[in-house]
Amino acid sequence: MLSSILILICAIVFPGLIAVTKAKFSGRRGPSVWQPWYDIFRLLKKGSIFSTTTSIIFQVAPVINILVLIIAALFIPFTNKYAGFIHFEGDFLLFIYLLALGKFFIIISALDVGSGFEGMGANREALFSMLIEPAIFMIMAALVLLTGQSSLAEMFTTFNLDSSSSILFVVLSCYILLQFSLIESSRLPIDDPKTHLELTMIHEVMVLDNSGFDMALVGIGNALKFSIFGGIIANVVLILWELPLWQEVLIFILIEIIFAITIGVLESFRARLKMIYNSQFVLTISGIAVVMFLMILLLENHL
Amino acid sequence: MxxxxxxxxxxxxxxxxxxxxxxxxxxxxxxxxxxxxxxxxxxxxxxxxxxxxxxxxxxxxxxxxxxxxxxxxxxxxxxxxxxxxxxxxxxxxxxxxxxxxxxxxxxxxxxxxxxxxxxRFAHNRADQSKQIANYPFYHFDSTEMHEVSVGPIHAGIIEPGHFKFSCHGETVKHLEIQLGWQHRGIETLMLHKKTDLQRTLLAESITADSAIAHTLAFVTAMESLSQIKVDANLNLERTIALELERLAIHTGDLCGMCTDVAYQLGSSVFNALRTPIINFTQRWCGNRFGKGLIRIGGTHYPLKEGLKSDLILVLNEFESRFVEMAEKTFNIPSVIKRFDGIGIISKINVGLLGCVGMVAKTVGYKRDIRLSHPFGYYKTVEFEPKTCISGDVMARGFLRYQEALQSIQLIKTMLELHKSELVSSKPDYKVVLNPNSICVSATEGWRGEIIHTALTDQNGQLEWYKIKDPSMHNWKALELSLRNIEISDFPINNKSYDLSYSGHDL
Incomplete structure (x- = not known):
């Protein structure tokens, strides 16, 4: 439960931190860290407008998306000390597919609108999600292989750094998870969340027709998603040391903050990719994950 | 025969x-x-x-x-x-x-x-049955292709234009641009408005980002039709203003291009660099776009000694930062990858379309009024336009960089020649035009050649006034450079051309 609460807290400052970092690096004063939340509260007070061409799917999708993300957050354990609020054998499968379910609903709600833009965005999002999916599975499979457990909580409890393959795992999975979260959350270099150009958008174009309350839910969902990935990275790092609880909590939050700032820095000094190279980029990340898994297989003498 | x-x-x-x-x-x-x-x-x-x-x-x-x-x-x-x-x-x-x-x-x-x-669907067009609503778009009769329509209302604060993409998957097979949403009737208004001040203001509002170039073309036409001689000093001031406009807009466009590829550093630095230039124009004449600066026969805002030293300071500060940022931008692999080889227009197509200005220069044609039909200060120098050969987004961006540097040098040279102790005359708003005459007046705005043609009747009244913005030729080039490229590359292409909607919708 502790990690879920921490993730929620971090989600609050996450979008603001990225924005402030980017502003500082471009020499501007930038908005307050709380600005994204001022926007979300403003939107929460408003009603939503639904196009007459949409059906019930468009109306429920943002709610389902936020719900599954909250449930997914409940799965995350806090290092090896506390299990997640929900945990059972094989829960990592449900965790991954909960995230996919939220995305699935956003994609079909985009198709539901029937606009030329949104179908385009849905198509791109579906493609890149499909290509990145092996990466997260390879990370999970490697964890299962290293620990012999199939529940997120058990995995982190059993995980230890005794073998060289564990160190390999920590280093590579941190990198893969960072890139994975950039892709999943539609940040540079795959997508540009700040752009106003519909034709180049991936995620933003799918929620063009959402307004008011629904838009606020989408915004909260994005922040939460980031924070969940940050939480997983924090867990992977924290199992390196055995520390008192208060220090671990501090480091957990610190890692989330560093994660946000890293994204801000990465986005400040590079241009986004040409759309056609996106799939190559995504596949490369998945490829690294596969190589990592195979190396662990070899090192653990399972082959 | x-x-x-x-x-x-x-x-x-x-x-x-x-x-x-x-x-x-x-x-x-x-x-x-x-x-x-x-x-x-x-x-x-x-x-x-x-x-x-x-x-x-x-x-x-x-x-x-x-x-x-x-x-x-x-x-x-x-x-x-x-x-x-x-x-x-x-x-x-x-x-x-x-x-x-x-x-x-x-x-x-x-x-x-x-x-x-x-x-452009002018109100006084001959066939009123032709409406925007029934514009005959080119249509593919195919079950595999789909159409994406963008505009006329766009995200961001730009002008109205409708773009229809016929796509096969993510690839654009054909783009059709439908303009003509503004119905301003500038050419007709030019004839209806009888005072020269009103007409000058009209010329200034043809397209705001080329306000100086268009006004200069108008003013030159009026002056030559009324045999007003402009002294060399005033010519220098006008040309300085024109080059300042080029410098400011090119910098702003480089900012826009960086924004479109999500290169934040370039975007914010170029944006910040543009400001001192247009702020100087404001200190000079009270308007950041130089409206009010160019007037028939004289000027209200002579370039005084204080302003000159101010401008030299601004330019020196600008130049070093601009060069540093531009060198960085055009050397970063991620930016190069987004600019290089994107939206190529071939030299032969540019020739066939009769494109002018920047588009012609990016494929190697030296089409520049400053060289081919010199006016003002350019009559006294041998001007050599910058050109590129590749005709892609990179060329259009790099040409802006090179032209901006050239503008800085030109302004510095002109400032040395300019004598601020000579006071130019005040503008003349009651000019008498030669009867039965025609005058073609051309200037090189930052987009390309701007041609104003004025015809007078037997009473010396304006009989016809024809304006041509370079965008008239160049919109078609944008359509062609979109063929068989990804639809997501449209925005960067569009920005790299940065054509004028209002210059087209006169």
């Missing part, structure tokens, strides 16, 4: 009598036009328009001979609207937009024109 070369040679901004324009039979007119335009390096079509004359229309073509500083002008008298003309577009595609415009305004028929669609 008639004798060769039935045209009159005209210098930039020097008036002649309208009666001196040779009138040819349509066949000769057509043959001569096509013959003159055979070599894309030597000549291009600057303007082609019709004016009502007698019971019919006079079709006047202005061809810019790029090597010997002349405009070649000749005409055809169309006696009746019933006579359909064989279109010039079949043989020289650059005429497509002009013939469309003539057809839209006067219902003159052109045979075998491949694309005779409305241009």
């Amino acid at each position: 008639k004798a060769q070369n039935q045209y009159i040679k005209l210098k930039n901004g020097s008036p002649i009598l309208t009666a001196d324009i040779p009138v040819l039979s349509y066949n000769d007119f057509r043959v001569q036009t096509i013959k003159l335009l055979l070599d894309f390096d030597k000549a291009h079509c600057s303007n082609y328009f019709a004016i009502p004359k007698g019971i019919g229309f006079q079709l006047i073509v202005i061809i810019a001979a790029d090597v010997n500083h002349d405009f070649l002008v000749f005409s055809h008298q169309l006696l009746s609207i019933e006579t359909a003309l064989e279109s010039l577009t079949q043989d020289h595609f650059a005429f497509h937009i002009f013939e469309r415009e003539i057809h839209e305004n006067f219902n003159i028929q052109f045979l075998n024109h491949p694309w005779l669609k409305p241009v």
